Amino acid sequence: MQWWKEGVIYQIYPRSFQDSNGDGIGDIPGIINRLPEIAALGVKAIWLSPVYRSPQIDNGYDVSDYRSIDPLFGTMEDMERLIAGAEKRGIRIIMDLVVNHTSDEHEWFRKSRRREEPYTDYYIWKPPGGRKKRPGAASGKNPPNNWTSFFMEDAWTFDEVRREYYLHLFHKKQPDLNYKNPLVLEEVQGILRFWLDKGVAGFRCDVINVLWKESLDDGKKSSMLTGLEHYKCREGNHDILRRLRKETLDPAGAFTVGETAMVDLAEAKLLSDEARRELDMVFYFDHLEVDRRFARFVPKKFRAAELLKRLAKWQQGLSWNAVYLENHDQSRIVSHYGCDAGAGQKDSPWERSAKILAALEFTLRGTPFIYQGQEMGMTNFDFTGFDQVKDIETHNFNRLLKKFHLPLWLRWRWLRLSSRDNARTPVQWSGRPGAGFTEGAGPPWRGSPWLGSPWLGINGNYRELNYETQRDDPGSVLSFYKRMIRLREQSETLKYGAFKPLLATGALLMYSREDDTPGGTGEAYVAAFNFSSRRVKLSGEGRVLLRGNVVISNLDKHGAYDLVPALEPWEALVVKAR
Numbered sequence: 026m027q028w029w030k031e032g033v034i035y036q037i038y039p040r041s042f043q044d045s046n047g048d049g050i051g052d053i054p055g056i057i058n059r060l061p062e063i064a065a066l067g068v069k070a071i072w073l074s075p076v077y078r079s080p081q082i083d084n085g086y087d088v089s090d091y092r093s094i095d096p097l098f099g100t101m102e103d104m105e106r107l108i109a110g111a112e113k114r115g116i117r118i119i120m121d122l123v124v125n126h127t128s129d130e131h132e133w134f135r136k137s138r139r140r141e142e143p144y145t146d147y148y149i150w151k152p153p154g155g156r157k158k159r160p161g162a163a164s165g166k167n168p169p170n171n172w173t174s175f176f177m178e179d180a181w182t183f184d185e186v187r188r189e190y191y192l193h194l195f196h197k198k199q200p201d202l203n204y205k206n207p208l209v210l211e212e213v214q215g216i217l218r219f220w221l222d223k224g225v226a227g228f229r230c231d232v233i234n235v236l237w238k239e240s241l242d243d244g245k246k247s248s249m250l251t252g253l254e255h256y257k258c259r260e261g262n263h264d265i266l267r268r269l270r271k272e273t274l275d276p277a278g279a280f281t282v283g284e285t286a287m288v289d290l291a292e293a294k295l296l297s298d299e300a301r302r303e304l305d306m307v308f309y310f311d312h313l314e315v316d317r318r319f320a321r322f323v324p325k326k327f328r329a330a331e332l333l334k335r336l337a338k339w340q341q342g343l344s345w346n347a348v349y350l351e352n353h354d355q356s357r358i359v360s361h362y363g364c365d366a367g368a369g370q371k372d373s374p375w376e377r378s379a380k381i382l383a384a385l386e387f388t389l390r391g392t393p394f395i396y397q398g399q400e401m402g403m404t405n406f407d408f409t410g411f412d413q414v415k416d417i418e419t420h421n422f423n424r425l426l427k428k429f430h431l432p433l434w435l436r437w438r439w440l441r442l443s444s445r446d447n448a449r450t451p452v453q454w455s456g457r458p459g460a461g462f463t464e465g466a467g468p469p470w471r472g473s474p475w476l477g478s479p480w481l482g483i484n485g486n487y488r489e490l491n492y493e494t495q496r497d498d499p500g501s502v503l504s505f506y507k508r509m510i511r512l513r514e515q516s517e518t519l520k521y522g523a524f525k526p527l528l529a530t531g532a533l534l535m536y537s538r539e540d541d542t543p544g545g546t547g548e549a550y551v552a553a554f555n556f557s558s559r560r561v562k563l564s565g566e567g568r569v570l571l572r573g574n575v576v577i578s579n580l581d582k583h584g585a586y587d588l589v590p591a592l593e594p595w596e597a598l599v600v601k602a603r
């Protein structure tokens with residue numbers, strides 16, 4: 026029995042979780058102070074977004090020393106106290122492994138740009154491009170190829186010291202490591218061993234499917250990422266993962282979940298197939314882009330039938346799923362697929378739809394991940410303009426859209442929905458100024474420059490929507506999450522049963538989870554969801570399917586159910602059909 030199939034994993038984005046020293050930035054002592062609340066949720070592990078030393082260009086996903094803790098977050102002793110404190114509560118710690126790239130302030134890069142051995146080839150360096158000026162290259166630039174970055178910029182930067190270009194699939198201060206140099210893989214093995222020796226249980230592996238750049242040839246022009254075909258899920262990448270697994274991770278019994286950008290089902294199967302010993306599971310994005318174009322950036326109409334089709338594809342396509350609805354890069358799911366009207370209010374569309382999404386997550390097959398604040402229904406930010414946004418991805422995309430002369434109102438409409446800052450506003454622990462996140466001296470929100478103000482604005486709905494108002498309310502979103510976690514833990518069918526799509530029309534979707542193993546219990550649950558603010562009638566077929574004893578209702582319905590005529594607005598209903 027693998028622990029990571031049995032339990033729930035809680036993601037913490039440290040800088041927004043809990044500040045303990047009044048500088049307006051979350052830190053590790055703050056997390057330690059909140060271990061009782063995390064344990065009360067009933068999770069089995071914490072995935073910690075990066076706390077390593079970093080210039081913080083990409084909020085820690087730009088690492089300058091993998092073996093030390095950034096002073097913003099505390100000390101190595103704090104980290105060791107967190108690991109020990111969590112373990113005392115039966116909670117494992119999973120670190121964020123960011124090794125597709127380092128910070129340009131990492132010692133390796135500082136020496137590589139000076140051609141100091143053995144670091145000269147730790148990164149991907151190339152002289153300026155061919156003799157003819159590359160079409161489309163910015164003036165004065167002559168990059169080795171036409172690749173673009175995930176942050177909508179050139180993927181190459183000319184270094185004045187080495188007089189060559191270096192590759193960066195993200196920010197120019199995040200140079201990509203060169204995995205064709207065997208020394209790089211050895212360094213990564215050393216990082217893994219360092220943290221495994223500290224007692225961590227495994228790793229969430231950042232963009233772990235783009236490590237191997239097969240060639241540096243020009244890419245096919247693409248709307249999103251020119252060059253992707255040369256480095257996404259290449260055979261060399263699989264070899265790297267198998268080696269890390271065989272030589273370091275398996276001997277330590279370590280867990281891994283890969284974050285695999287732009288991955289398709291066939292690639293995800295290869296990466297997470299147990300027999301191939303690469304990753305235990307992967308984060309894909311398909312189910313969160315039902316109402317989006319160009320990955321998650323341009324909105325389109327949400328259709329429940331499309332969501333069910335994509336859920337079924339991955340639930341039935343992979344032997345095990347990482348089930349998640351939020352993380353530090355995604356908008357808040359209650360604002361995305363739910364409705365955040367009446368945020369913080371009892372029996373509002375917000376409360377119902379936050380619960381409908383919890384019911385969805387915990388009746389899917391796979392390891393559930395909860396992102397900090399999701400358990401209390403935190404919503405997208407209430408910023409009113411780009412001046413309040415900190416995320417570099419949002420600002421870069423805004424700059425790109427400006428080049429295409431999109432008006433400000435349209436740019437803001439799109440980007441306020443997709444900005445990663447939606448998930449990064451401070452966790453709302455109480456209704457007091459600073460939302461219980463910080464007691465900093467500065468004004469309690471909007472991230473003003475004074476010391477002690479939160480690094481990013483606190484959502485103005487913190488007064489009504491916060492942990493304290495929900496903790497002791499049996500009808501709260503938080504209490505509903507706790508019930509879902511317990512229900513799943515107690516049900517082998519909800520954990521391991523087969524996923525079967527049943528029907529989806531308009532805003533209504535239904536599926537079942539069944540123990541159809543030979544000699545199994547034959548137990549089956551049927552789940553029905555109304556993703557709309559309108560009452561939805563059930564068809565004859567739907568009524569027949571949704572029969573049995575209620576086990577989950579976000580409207581507190583219970584008892585035997587037969588021939589249900591309709592679902593109320595934002596209603597989730599799960600019955601034990603047999």
Ligand code: ISL
Nearest residue numbers: 083086175195231232286287310320354
């Ligand atoms: O591809 C994405 C999913 O739509 C992008 O959101 C995301 O940037 C990409 O998957 C990589 O994300 C990870 O690596 C980045 C870092 O900025 C993100 O926070 C991290 O989750 C670079 O380290």
Ligand code: CA
Nearest residue numbers: 044045050052
């Ligand atoms: Ca702090």
